[in-house]
Amino acid sequence: MSKSSNDQKVLFGAGIRRQVLNEVKSLGCSRALILSTPHQSSSALDIASLLNGASAGVFSRATMHTPVSVTDEAVKHANEVNADCVVAIGGGSTTGLGKAIAYRTDLPQIVIPTTYAGSEATPILGQTQDGVKKTLTDKKVLPEVILYDPELVTGLPRDMTVSSALNAMAHAAEALYAKDRNAHSTKLAQEGLAAFIHALPRVLEDPEDLSAREETLRGAWACGAVLGQVGMALHHKLCHTLGGTFDLPHAETHAIILPHAIHFNARTVADLLSPIADLLGGKSPGLELWKFSKKLGAPLALRDLGLRLEDLDHATELATKNPYWNPRELTPAGIRSLLEDAWHGNAPD
Numbered sequence: 001m002s003k004s005s006n007d008q009k010v011l012f013g014a015g016i017r018r019q020v021l022n023e024v025k026s027l028g029c030s031r032a033l034i035l036s037t038p039h040q041s042s043s044a045l046d047i048a049s050l051l052n053g054a055s056a057g058v059f060s061r062a063t064m065h066t067p068v069s070v071t072d073e074a075v076k077h078a079n080e081v082n083a084d085c086v087v088a089i090g091g092g093s094t095t096g097l098g099k100a101i102a103y104r105t106d107l108p109q110i111v112i113p114t115t116y117a118g119s120e121a122t123p124i125l126g127q128t129q130d131g132v133k134k135t136l137t138d139k140k141v142l143p144e145v146i147l148y149d150p151e152l153v154t155g156l157p158r159d160m161t162v163s164s165a166l167n168a169m170a171h172a173a174e175a176l177y178a179k180d181r182n183a184h185s186t187k188l189a190q191e192g193l194a195a196f197i198h199a200l201p202r203v204l205e206d207p208e209d210l211s212a213r214e215e216t217l218r219g220a221w222a223c224g225a226v227l228g229q230v231g232m233a234l235h236h237k238l239c240h241t242l243g244g245t246f247d248l249p250h251a252e253t254h255a256i257i258l259p260h261a262i263h264f265n266a267r268t269v270a271d272l273l274s275p276i277a278d279l280l281g282g283k284s285p286g287l288e289l290w291k292f293s294k295k296l297g298a299p300l301a302l303r304d305l306g307l308r309l310e311d312l313d314h315a316t317e318l319a320t321k322n323p324y325w326n327p328r329e330l331t332p333a334g335i336r337s338l339l340e341d342a343w344h345g346n347a348p349d
């Protein structure tokens with residue numbers, strides 16, 4: 001089954017990765033460089049065997065936060081092997097490397113996602129140099145083709161399944177109140193949230209349930225696509241600060257902060273956030289998200305990620321230092337209280 005968004009071709013289906021050779025040919029290419037992390041090099045080799053003579057080899061050094069030094073090596077390698085497109089198999093880190101190569105070389109990209117991060121659906125690229133992560137938006141980095149194969153996420157470990165899904169849901173949750181939202185982005189956000197809320201419990205009950213896994217991938221696409229369309233606010237800024245300054249893991253930090261950021265903003269825009277409460281069968285969107293996370297066994301407390309209680313003052317200062325748009329006014333006291341609840345793992349209050 002397929003879906004088109006802008007200039008992207010998006011295909012879903014069990015075993016759809018086996019169409020990769022057709023997609024490479026459809027792009028008019030014949031020498032695909034396959035990208036993965038070291039951890040997923042065997043998946044990259046599987047894709048190489050599916051590509052037969054159309055593979056220009058495998059580059060298995062994709063790294064978290066897309067360091068420019070790794071992109072330099074990958075671009076050099078792509079030139080040496082005469083690659084005319086890239087095929088990225090993996091999560092947001094591998095997709096990020098493919099986008100960084102495309103930004104420099106204009107090579108077309110095929111992405112075969114194995115997490116719910118959703119980067120494949122956005123024209124956004126985050127790259128790290130000298131410890132600083134910078135983000136740019138350019139249509140050039142939007143992958144041409146996505147092959148969403150539910151068979152590839154059946155092996156996603158339970159904790160990663162939950163954190164990655166909540167990370168994706170955070171894009172859709174903030175899209176509901178985005179300043180530049182429109183009817184289409186709101187519909188997409190609701191579809192993404194609904195897909196995860198319906199399918200995640202089924203996936204956790206039976207990780208091999210291909211139909212439920214496919215629904216989560218549809219959620220990942222919708223949540224990613226909406227992230228590419230509208231601006232984010234408090235939740236994403238807080239996670240960016242915590243991840244960048246205190247080196248906290250990306251998806252887990254999103255999972256923990258989400259109910260608290262939504263609860264904070266629901267004081268001002270409860271009407272816009274009501275679809276979350278409705279989907280989860282309650283009244284308070286933040287509290288319902290927290291209960292949903294708890295039931296799924298998601299991480300709930302920042303202290304469990306290694307953040308120290310004494311770090312909260314610095315985190316509050318950083319999160320309120322540079323003003324940005326948010327539906328509710330950000331005060332140091334409000335952010336400190338939010339962070340304290342998230343640090344302890346308390347229900348949002």
Ligand code: NAD
Binds near residue numbers: 091
């Ligand atoms: P990731 O890609 O870093 O993957 C984490 C680890 O899990 C890696 O070792 C990977 O090989 C492994 N892995 C991936 N899929 C697996 C599977 N099915 N089974 C077992 N192991 C698997 O993590 P992520 O959460 O997918 O991506 C996070 C990155 O993506 C962050 O850097 C984030 O900033 C970026 N991101 C970018 C955008 C964007 O639009 N630019 C959007 C979302 C996320």
